[in-house]
Amino acid sequence: MTCPQTSLKTLNTFGLSICAERIVYATNTETLIESWQAHKEKPWLLMGGGSNVLFLDDFEGTVVVNKLTGISVDQTKDDWLIHCAAGENWHDFVQFTIKKGMAGLENLALIPGTVGSAPIQNIGAYGVELKDVCEYVDILDLNRNHSLRLTNAECLFGYRESIFKHQYQQGYVITAVGFRLAKEWQPNLSYGPLKAVETSLTTPQSIFDKVCEIRRSKLPDPAKIGNAGSFFKNPIIPTQDAEVIKLRYPDAPFYPQSEGEVKIAAGWLIDQAGLKGYVANRAGVHPQQALVLINLGHAQPEDLISMAKYVRDTVYKQFAIWLEPEVRFIGRQGEVNAVETLS
Template structure:
């Protein structure tokens, strides 16, 4: 269905007043293919919930909103096997699985966006990543009109990384995600606030509720303050660099990785750089969670770009660590390299 409205303001959680030449709401694969074939002469952009995008300007082509719906469930004696359409809301899907007694996704509660966006970023929170529960991803090859199933291994999942940012980025649409949840539940409580409250978190529902409580206390509601959640990735640095920081900041939040690498919290770096609550030209750093950049109302795309550049430069000047955006930057002709846009 093509929409006569061309404003993207309600479709991006930053709430930026940008527009597209055309907006199509795709509730089936036929609409996806028809739109792709009909509008090849101009840029074509697929959207889910618009919660991980920063539009740099008006989009000079067609924006297609993925609204594929449906959930089906099978089970074995050991596992729940769930097939979920890409247009389903991620948090509502997690809430549904917990309510139905299918544990494993509770740590990923209240992450904005759709199910189809989850594999692209390999979303993660509180010690669990999408790769830990994903069985497969179904994609539609728009040029060949052919469905493909990509296994977990073939997804090449990494930290906020997957094959869907590369080989399957252009001309492909994620239509569904398959999940494999073990019936023998093992809670993941090793991360931050969950570890502190470990004694009281004895069920998937209690973990779900706790994660929602934590996220609501830290992260602004996009309906109230425009934002796209975590703006920057947590940097992964050599252990020797982490040890140098640790000498000056003994309580710095580090998380050991493999191969003598350490992940450090980007929000902590921004906070230590004195930027929490910083505001300029209607854009700012959230006063409770420094990892979140916000539109205070009336910000233009350039204002958020300038804010992100200021944060990135300031953190580098203090720690010699370059932050890399997690948010996708969308220019008039399509996605652009976010790091290059801030350099």
């Protein structure tokens, strides 16, 4: 497909030269509804910052880029109440709250993407997840032109999981997210890199700055090296399996979950498998952060798929743990099962 007017190269952070049949930039809900009504008989894909997708091929339909903007702030005696439109850049939004003296999002600094994408993945970093600060999510039913507000509980948040990956996926658009941030600030320094320097982290700004420093030191800038951030989820495994790994690797990074389960760092598994910095064809594993797969320049989707499959198979051979992609895989007709694609 030759498509100088509908190239998605600048709309996906892997920087893949992928095309769509058409691209629509939606700055209001009317455009979202009109686009859906006109093109829903063919594939229709909503995108934010394109930072969590891997296109497998040209897209045979309409890509709609969510450009809804606007932030409003209210308050109670104890909390800040923030309503943020889905098209706002996530990191810019975090910066906005810190500058306004509203703490609570500092651990989530520099996560790529938009505010509307955050609930879908239940984004998280350095001991904080979106579910910890989310009050509600507003969605638009495109078929009925009807708005719904889901409470935190109704979003069914889990680890990189939510109802927006299931019941409210096709035919629905997240239009805004509501946040409740406590005025009585309690820093979260539970995550390793922050715990190591916690004596100096006494303000939201200092935590924000440290998180940015850590992320910039380990994660490549998509503007310079194509990537989608963390490619794989951190596996959650039975405690007894973790004990077996600990016998061989006493320093393995485990994080307690529900009873009988622990989370292990996927990047550590990939690193231990000897794959940090591994390169094949035009794709590779980032030399500073093994959890990030990179486009070394002019990579094709098959290069990244082949790399992901090799990483996944190699980790399984060494640890008997199957890694599951965090990145969404988008085929010609829409999203496909990432695990099945790599199996």
